[in-house]
Amino acid sequence: MDVTTLHAFFRHLIRLLACLLPLSTALAQPAPAGPEALAVGVEQLRHVIGLWNVTITEFAEDGSVARTLPGTYRFDWVVPDRVVSGRSEIPELGTSSGILFYVRERRATIEMVSVGADGHLWVMTGPVDGETRTTPPTLLADGRSMLLRFTRFNVTPDQFESRMESSLDGGETWTPGNHQVFVRAEPVTSE
Secondary structure (H helix, E strand, C coil), X not given: CCHHHHHHHXXXXXXXXXXXXXXXXXXXXXXXXXXXXXXXXXXXXXXXXXXXXXXXXXXXCCCCEEEEEEEEEEEEEEECCCEEEEEEEEHHHCEEEEEXXXXXXXXXXXXXXXXXXXXXXXXXXXXXXXXXXXXXXXXXXXXXXXXXXXXXXXXXXXXXXXXXXXXXXXXXXXXXXEEEEEEECCCXXXX
16 A cells, blocks of 8 residues: 555545444443432432531541541532532641532432642542542552542431442452541531
């Protein structure tokens, strides 16, 4: 095959791939959430609205308690029943972070993103009708890759708990990172 024919072949192949790419992207998208699943995700957003006192228990690598810290989280609507903004503050550490918590109906997921003073954006995604969200792999300074998994449980109208775990082996095993207990600090008012 001569160079001209080879170039023509690659140009044709690139055009074909360019035409197929939108189709493959559309096929890869999950189906929109059904009404029941979507209602579960929306209820999670509704539940967190307000001010919460939080007690954070951090664990050492051996699983023992490293320290316990008090803090606060506040969540407010940006787009009712779809997007919540939040702020966390841990006074003892002098830290705060911004949070967005939202339903992605077309992907049937619920997602939470958080960014603090270090500028690292954590993205946590899970099924819209579930209470567990996982980050994509994050590259660490030592070259290893880490996943974080957040699970909300023991949910009542004025309290819930959250567990953060990490994995350095692609999710095969999980190590406790912290445990948070959220207690509502003020009653919810209807808008």
